[in-house]
Every structure is written in structure tokens, then in C-alpha cells.
Amino acid sequence: MKFPNLKFIDDEIAVLKNENRLLKPRVLESAQEPVAIIDGKKIINLTSNNYLALANDPRVKKAAIKAIEKYGAGSAAVRTIIGTMSLHIELEKKFAAFKHAESAILFQSGFTSNTAVCQSLMSSENDLLISDELNHASIIDGARLAKSTRKIYPHKDMKALKEILESKESINARRKMIVTDGVFSMDGDIAPLYEIARLASGYGAFVMVDDAHASGVIGKQGRGTVDYFNLHGKVEIQIGTLSKAFAAVGGYAATTQNLRDYLGSVARPFLFSSSQPPSVAATCLAVLDILLNDDSILKRLWDNANFFKEEMKKAGFDIGQSQTPITPIMAGDTDKAVKFSNMLFEEGVFALSIGYPTVPRGKERLRTIITAGHTFNDLETAVKKFKKSGKALGII
Numbered sequence: 001m002k003f004p005n006l007k008f009i010d011d012e013i014a015v016l017k018n019e020n021r022l023l024k025p026r027v028l029e030s031a032q033e034p035v036a037i038i039d040g041k042k043i044i045n046l047t048s049n050n051y052l053a054l055a056n057d058p059r060v061k062k063a064a065i066k067a068i069e070k071y072g073a074g075s076a077a078v079r080t081i082i083g084t085m086s087l088h089i090e091l092e093k094k095f096a097a098f099k100h101a102e103s104a105i106l107f108q109s110g111f112t113s114n115t116a117v118c119q120s121l122m123s124s125e126n127d128l129l130i131s132d133e134l135n136h137a138s139i140i141d142g143a144r145l146a147k148s149t150r151k152i153y154p155h156k157d158m159k160a161l162k163e164i165l166e167s168k169e170s171i172n173a174r175r176k177m178i179v180t181d182g183v184f185s186m187d188g189d190i191a192p193l194y195e196i197a198r199l200a201s202g203y204g205a206f207v208m209v210d211d212a213h214a215s216g217v218i219g220k221q222g223r224g225t226v227d228y229f230n231l232h233g234k235v236e237i238q239i240g241t242l243s244k245a246f247a248a249v250g251g252y253a254a255t256t257q258n259l260r261d262y263l264g265s266v267a268r269p270f271l272f273s274s275s276q277p278p279s280v281a282a283t284c285l286a287v288l289d290i291l292l293n294d295d296s297i298l299k300r301l302w303d304n305a306n307f308f309k310e311e312m313k314k315a316g317f318d319i320g321q322s323q324t325p326i327t328p329i330m331a332g333d334t335d336k337a338v339k340f341s342n343m344l345f346e347e348g349v350f351a352l353s354i355g356y357p358t359v360p361r362g363k364e365r366l367r368t369i370i371t372a373g374h375t376f377n378d379l380e381t382a383v384k385k386f387k388k389s390g391k392a393l394g395i396i
């Protein structure tokens with residue numbers, strides 16, 4: 001198709017191609033399983049966020065089907081019109097309890113949860129939003145939508161955070177919010193939340209933690225970073241996603257009743273974008289129920305992750321600062337990362353290469369996530385293939 005006024009896009013595409021940044025995602029042709037069919041090939045899948053391996057669980061699917069039969073396929077409205085269904089209320093209540101919070105509010109995704117909270121609470125230029133430099137893109141976009149001033153501190157640098165809190169801008173600010181990922185999505189390291197909460201309370205700031213990669217993964221029964229650091233009642237806002245360990249799609253903020261009601265009256269994604277389909281809410285409820293009643297899944301997740309990380313370290317790979325099942329495997333540069341990923345794919349292992357701008361130049365890597373569903377045999381095979389390709393490319 002030819003639209004002369006879109007000629008500029010052809011030029012943009014040429015730039016992306018030239019920089020190796022034109023994305024052509026591989027296609028999943030089976031369920032999101034630990035061993036899946038990707039681009040026509042049966043492959044060990046080390047790339048999904050399906051931490052608990054519940055995305056294709058028969059109990060979860062049954063709950064979703066039952067919800068469709070009872071409540072239909074879609075909600076066909078935003079929450080504030082007539083899109084609030086009893087399943088949403090039940091999910092909010094159960095997530096508030098899961099997070100030991102007074103209340104919770106659902107959004108359509110983790111992404112919109114972050115933009116909703118940042119935009120709603122940081123609404124004046126006299127407000128100050130303080131953010132870790134490696135926070136997720138949705139926090140960065142939330143900060144852009146906010147009217148507040150923004151200050152970024154170097155990754156997990158508590159001295160720098162303290163300096164910001166002591167600055168004139170901070171002292172004069174109307175409100176200040178410190179925002180951090182709970183588990184950082186590219187490196188798998190954990191935020192120093194204890195220290196962040198302590199500093200926040202000392203300087204009159206409140207904290208929002210984004211537990212997208214922490215909920216269902218760390219803390220007792222997967223309750224997240226606040227639980228991991230035993231900070232119940234000390235972190236004002238816990239954000240999470242229902243799209244990773246919870247195997248569906250959606251997001252939430254667990255917080256006080258008043259803040260929940262405020263977001264439910266002003267947050268733009270809540271007011272202007274329709275609610276989760278009932279089957280999706282039912283999926284999340286089923287996953288939560290399984291998580292709370294079966295400790296063996298989390299144990300398998302961590303046994304698997306620890307096993308894989310140990311084996312990869314023994315093989316001589318640089319796996320960065322990971323403290324969670326997210327395991328980066330450093331490749332050195334974009335070219336090597338892409339070749340590494342392609343070689344592994346030929347060998348039957350899917351580990352996606354991640355390059356600039358998702359990670360800084362020089363930190364290009366393969367990023368793997370180990371799930372509760374992998375067998376030791378899958379992981380042993382994967383390590384063998386990593387060694388073979390890593391040696392061929394001079395990475396180890």
C-alpha cells in the first residue's frame with residue numbers, strides 16, 4: 001500500500017533495520033509451557049514469565065471457562081459505568097488480603113497500574129517523583145504523564161536517594177513519592193526496599209513498589225517484596241501485575257482504602273478503559289487459590305532457579321546480580337547476543353536476546369526466566385546447549 005504522507009515511516013524502518021532493532025517476535029504455536037512449540041519447533045522455553053507454570057493448568061482453565069459460562073465473554077463497560085462485576089470485587093478483596101493491605105484496585109495491566117498511580121498522585125509541579133534509573137518503562141511513562149518534577153537516582157544507590165530527599169526541591173515539595181521496581185526485570189536483583197522505606201519515612205515521602213516480577217515469586221507464599229523484607233504496614237502502595245506469575249492479564253494497586261477510593265474516582269485508565277473480562281478475573285482468582293494452598297509450586301520454582309543458576313555459574317557464564325529466577329546471561333554486545341540466541345534456538349532452547357535500549361550498550365544479554373514447570377532434565381539439557389553455543393562464540 002502506498003501513502004505518500006507515510007514516507008517518513010519507510011525511513012524510520014530503515015534506521016531500525018540498520019541498528020538491528022526491527023523486532024520480529026517468534027511465534028508461540030502451543031500453550032505457554034516449559035517445553036513449547038515455537039516457530040514450528042519443539043523447544044525448551046526459558047523466556048516466559050509463567051513463573052508458576054499455571055498458564056495452561058487444567059484447574060485454572062476450568063475456572064476461566066466456568067466464568068465465561070456464567071458471566072459471558074466480556075464486561076463491555078468501564079468499571080465506573082457498569083463494568084464492575086462481582087468477580088472484580090472478589091479479586092480486589094483477595095489481593096488486598098494477599099498483600100496485607102487494607103484495599104486493592106484492579107487495572108487492565110501492570111503498565112496501566114503504574115501510569116494510573118503516578119499520574120493521579122503526582123498531579124502538581126510542586127510534587128516530586130523520585131525513581132530508580134532502572135525502573136520499568138511503564139513507571140517512566142507514568143512519570144512522564146505526571147505533572148510533577150522528576151529525580152532519578154542511580155540504580156539502588158541509597159546515598160544518592162538520601163541526597164535527593166535532602167535537596168531544596170524535596171524539602172519544598174508538596175508531596176514526594178519514591179518509586180521502585182521490587183525485582184528489576186532485566187537483572188533479577190531485588191530493590192533495597194527496607195532502606196527505601198526507612199528513608200521515605202524519615203523524609204516525609206511515601207513509597208510505591210512495582211512487584212511485577214516479585215508477586216508469586218518472593219516472600220511468603222509469593223506475597224512480594226514487602227513481605228520479603230517484613231515491611232507490612234510500612235510501604236504505602238504495592239503495584240503488581242496479573243500477567244506474569246498470575247498467568248492472565250491485569251494489574252493492581254494494594255494500598256489504603258482511601259487511596260483505593262481516590263484512584264477509583266480519578267485514575268484515567270480506571271475511568272476510561274474497560275475492565276478485565278470475567279474469565280481473566282476468574283483465572284487470577286484460581287491462580288491465587290492454588291498459590292495459597294500448595295507450597296510445593298514455589299519450592300519447585302526456587303529449586304529450579306537455583307539449580308540453573310549454579311550450573312550456569314559453574315560453566316563460567318556471567319549471570320550478573322540476579323537474586324531471583326530472572327537470570328541474565330551476559331553476551332558482550334548486540335551481535336553476539338543475537339547470534340547466541342539464534343544458535344540456541346537451532347539447538348532447541350529459546351532464550352531471547354535483549355539489547356539497547358532495553359538494557360544499556362555493553363550489557364546486551366540473553367534473559368532467561370526459570371519456571372516451576374521445568375524439569376531438571378530440561379534444565380540440564382539447556383545448560384549443555386548453552387555451553388556448546390557459548391564456547392563456539394567465545395563467551396565462555
Ligand SMILES: *Cc1c(COP(=O)(O)O)cnc(C)c1O
Nearest residue numbers: 109110111136181185212241243
Ligand atoms: C511486566 C512489567 C510491567 C507490565 O506489566 P503488564 O501487566 O504486562 O502490563 C510493569 N512493571 C514491571 C516491573 C514489569 O516487569
